[in-house]
Amino acid sequence: MAGLFDKFRVNRPKVDQSRSDETARATLPSDLWIKCSDCGNAMYRKVFQDNLKVCDKCGFHHKLSSHERLELLADPGSFDEWDRGLYSGNPLSFAPEYLDKLDSDRKKTGLEDAVLSGKIELNGLPVGLAIMDFGFRGGSMGSVVGEKITRVLERAGDLRIPALVVTSSGGARMQEGMLSLMQMVRTSAAVRRLNELAVPYFCLLTDPTTAGVAASFAALGDVIVAEPRAIIGFAGARVIEQTIRQKLPPGFQTSEFFQKHGFIDMVVPRADLKATLGRLIGMFSVPVLETAP
Amino acid sequence: MSMILEVEKPLLELEKKIKELKEVNMTGRVDLSSEIRLLERKAEQLKRSIYEDLSAWDRVQIARHSLRPSTTDYIQALFTDFMELHGDRLFADDPAIVAGLARFEGRACLVVGHQKGKDTKDNLARNFGMPNPEGFRKAGRLMSLGHRFKMPIFTFVDTPGAYPGIEAEERGQYEAIATNIALMTELGSPIVTLVIGEGGSGGALGIAVGDRVLMLENSVYSVISPEGCATILWRDASKAEQAAASLGLTSEILLRLGLVDEVLPEPLGGAHRDIPLVFETVARALRKHLGELLLLSPEERVKQRYDKYRRMGVVLDSPLRA
Numbered sequence: 001m002a003g004l005f006d007k008f009r010v011n012r013p014k015v016d017q018s019r020s021d022e023t024a025r026a027t028l029p030s031d032l033w034i035k036c037s038d039c040g041n042a043m044y045r046k047v048f049q050d051n052l053k054v055c056d057k058c059g060f061h062h063k064l065s066s067h068e069r070l071e072l073l074a075d076p077g078s079f080d081e082w083d084r085g086l087y088s089g090n091p092l093s094f095a096p097e098y099l100d101k102l103d104s105d106r107k108k109t110g111l112e113d114a115v116l117s118g119k120i121e122l123n124g125l126p127v128g129l130a131i132m133d134f135g136f137r138g139g140s141m142g143s144v145v146g147e148k149i150t151r152v153l154e155r156a157g158d159l160r161i162p163a164l165v166v167t168s169s170g171g172a173r174m175q176e177g178m179l180s181l182m183q184m185v186r187t188s189a190a191v192r193r194l195n196e197l198a199v200p201y202f203c204l205l206t207d208p209t210t211a212g213v214a215a216s217f218a219a220l221g222d223v224i225v226a227e228p229r230a231i232i233g234f235a236g237a238r239v240i241e242q243t244i245r246q247k248l249p250p251g252f253q254t255s256e257f258f259q260k261h262g263f264i265d266m267v268v269p270r271a272d273l274k275a276t277l278g279r280l281i282g283m284f285s286v287p288v289l290e291t292a293p
Numbered sequence: 294m295s296m297i298l299e300v301e302k303p304l305l306e307l308e309k310k311i312k313e314l315k316e317v318n319m320t321g322r323v324d325l326s327s328e329i330r331l332l333e334r335k336a337e338q339l340k341r342s343i344y345e346d347l348s349a350w351d352r353v354q355i356a357r358h359s360l361r362p363s364t365t366d367y368i369q370a371l372f373t374d375f376m377e378l379h380g381d382r383l384f385a386d387d388p389a390i391v392a393g394l395a396r397f398e399g400r401a402c403l404v405v406g407h408q409k410g411k412d413t414k415d416n417l418a419r420n421f422g423m424p425n426p427e428g429f430r431k432a433g434r435l436m437s438l439g440h441r442f443k444m445p446i447f448t449f450v451d452t453p454g455a456y457p458g459i460e461a462e463e464r465g466q467y468e469a470i471a472t473n474i475a476l477m478t479e480l481g482s483p484i485v486t487l488v489i490g491e492g493g494s495g496g497a498l499g500i501a502v503g504d505r506v507l508m509l510e511n512s513v514y515s516v517i518s519p520e521g522c523a524t525i526l527w528r529d530a531s532k533a534e535q536a537a538a539s540l541g542l543t544s545e546i547l548l549r550l551g552l553v554d555e556v557l558p559e560p561l562g563g564a565h566r567d568i569p570l571v572f573e574t575v576a577r578a579l580r581k582h583l584g585e586l587l588l589l590s591p592e593e594r595v596k597q598r599y600d601k602y603r604r605m606g607v608v609l610d611s612p613l614r615a
Contacts, residue, residue: 089607091550092541099613106612143606150603172494172516174525177541178552181494181516182605185502188471189478189599196479210467212516215495219471234466234495235457239521243457253462263465 036060038229052270061227061270063207065109066116066133069166073129073274078121082128083151086144088113094175105136113144114169117152119161123278125285128156131166134208139169141213142176146183149217153190157197162281166204167218171211184216191220200284202277205255205264206230223280225266226255227273232264298354300343301562307336344561347511349543350534353519355511356490360565362572364391364406364449367489370572371579372397372404378435380427384464387428389420389452390500392435397447398580403439403482405432405500406449409490422491423456426469429499433473440480443591445583448500450488453518455496470499477502478598481591485582487575488512488544488553489564504598505582506552508544509571510559514552515542552605555582 034048035041038060043051052072053062064072070079088102106112114136120129130152132139139145149165156163172180194201203221205214207230215234218224226232233253241248251257258264268276311332318325347355355361368375372395379386392405407424410416432448439446455466477484477500486503492514508514519537520530527535541547544556557574560567586594 085610087609087612089609090613091607092539092546094539103612103614112612143608147606147608174517174522174540176607177516178514178547179550179605179607181498182552182602184471184474184495184498185478185602186605188475189602192475192479193599212495214467215470215499216474217471219465219468220475232467233462234455234470235462240457240459240462244459248459252459257463258465261463261465263468 037062054270059269060229061207063134063168065135066111066131066166069131069206070116070120070129072270073122073164073166073277074120075122075124079118080120081116081118082155083117083148084112086112086147088142088144088173088176090175091143091179092175092177098175101137109133109135111136113142113148114139115145115148117148119155119159122164122274122281125278125281126159126161127281128152128159128161128163129166130164132168132213134168134170137173139167139213140171140173140180141169141183142173142180143183145169145173146180146186149183150186150190153187153194153201153217156201157190157194157199160197160199162200162202162284163194164202164204164277164281165217165221166206167209167213168206169209169211169213171213181212184212187217188220191217195222200281202281204273204277205232208232210234210236219263222284223265224263225268225273225277225280226259226264228255228267228269230255232258298351300347300351304336304339304343304562307332307339311336340561344563348534349513349537349540350519352511352543353491353513353533353537355563355565356513358563358565359411361490362564362568363411364408364451364489366568367406367449367487367572367575368393368395368404371576372402373399375404379431381430381434383427383430385425385427387420387425387431388418389422389424389456390428390432392431394444397445397583400445401442402445402447403435404447404449405435406489407452407497407500409451420456422452423454423493424452424496424499425456425458425461426464426466429455429469429473432500433469433476436473436476436480436482440482443482445483445485445586446480447579448484448486448503450486450492450497450501450512450514451490452493452496453491454493455499470495473499474502478602479595481595483583483586483589483594484598485579485586487557487579488514492542493518502598502602504586504594504601505554507555507557507578507582508547508553509557509564509575510544511563512544513537513542514544514547515540 036055039058041057117130130149200222203224205226209232255267375395377393391408395404407422409422410419484503486501486506488508519533522536523532524530547553564571
């Protein structure tokens, strides 16, 4: 795994690396050092990158960009991108700052909106993949995100290949109003179609997966895997605290919390993710291939 | 306690004055009928000027009005033989969602709706219409029953949102909502949903996926509460009025965006000002939409429902510039 993201850096020169570290929530005292946003541990940037952006002291999993996630999961050279060229509109004529932010997030992430999608091979198995990117408007789900995820699910059904969605999102994109809420229905409906076709659908929940995204396709996987200590849940912690007027217990709304309460199948450290997902998807791939048209 | 909108205060004062004059007139000592007629004309004009140009925030206030008819009022007025059924068979019964069997014009059907309280005590019992996971699971259990026995499903939407609490999270609020949304996309029953008051985000949508989604004119339906949006965007909940105007939460805008199928007119000033008239309007609309949906097979309904939601989104092929 060493040097995985170094390669990513070479491959995507357009992406401004200093900005993408912001999405990792790691504050950097200098170019050489990275500070863990959870425990404050200072690490050499090189060590941090080699460790897949996991703190070598406390094990906190910092956020990955969608391209980094792709490098982590896809067999080298196997990515065939789907649905480029889809852009968000401003259907409610929200404040013009919104358009500025879309524009700067496009430059920052190299994405058109908050999802990167396509077909990959994962340990040799074909998979229809969608990866949400928190660095683009907090991974918020507007029409484009809903459209791309729905298309991945529909196309996986057409191709009879397993679907995997990697979530990282604060929820619906407020600036699209109710159009964004309706994306919960489209994506959920597409999951149920996959269920009917007996095409397996997997979710990988990463930090954070909340609100409208948690309450739709992220909760509907045949198998749901989460990264350690990802924040997951319906309501935001601040909203809950304001409602009940008390502090929340430690570890509330983490992957481990929801695994304990019965909503997540497996919590898997980043270093083991590809191997685990490969074994998991492999369990389903024989009958899937047999039913292929 | 009846809530009074700031904009309607002059009208209510005028109406009070008319009432007083009428009382004096009744005594027969003086003839005030011409003054009364004049004031009544004035009141009518004032009513129009106030209510015909309501802001999004005014509508939020009307949608939350404590005298606005609630789910149980519609059940009582439009259905017969209502039998409330309780519980999700897993954990508890959720009083914030009312569900049961009833007859609509003789036909057995399944009715589900959010229920706010009529007063403070009732509101505490109903958790202000904010469901816990078991509410969505009860709804799902009964909708599946309706589907199995080919009963039409009617849902009434009126909630500030799903309850944000520790236990609600522990019991999987997000999973309960997701599962019910997904379920409603695959049920063969005709599903008619009516937003009667406040459609609060995922907690509303959790029972609001329908072949037909209707809205009363002054009801609102929003991805986030105006207060929540103002807090996130401007860190200031008092800018809710501005947020309401930005969120596109009125029936008029949602109809234009194709997210609701029909808007049902209300009497001037809101449903609470002429409740029997609203019941008539709603009954007519439910009859019409159910009649149309019954002409389709369950498979056709599921397919049309999928296609309807599949189209919801605004996607461009080139980026917008500020």
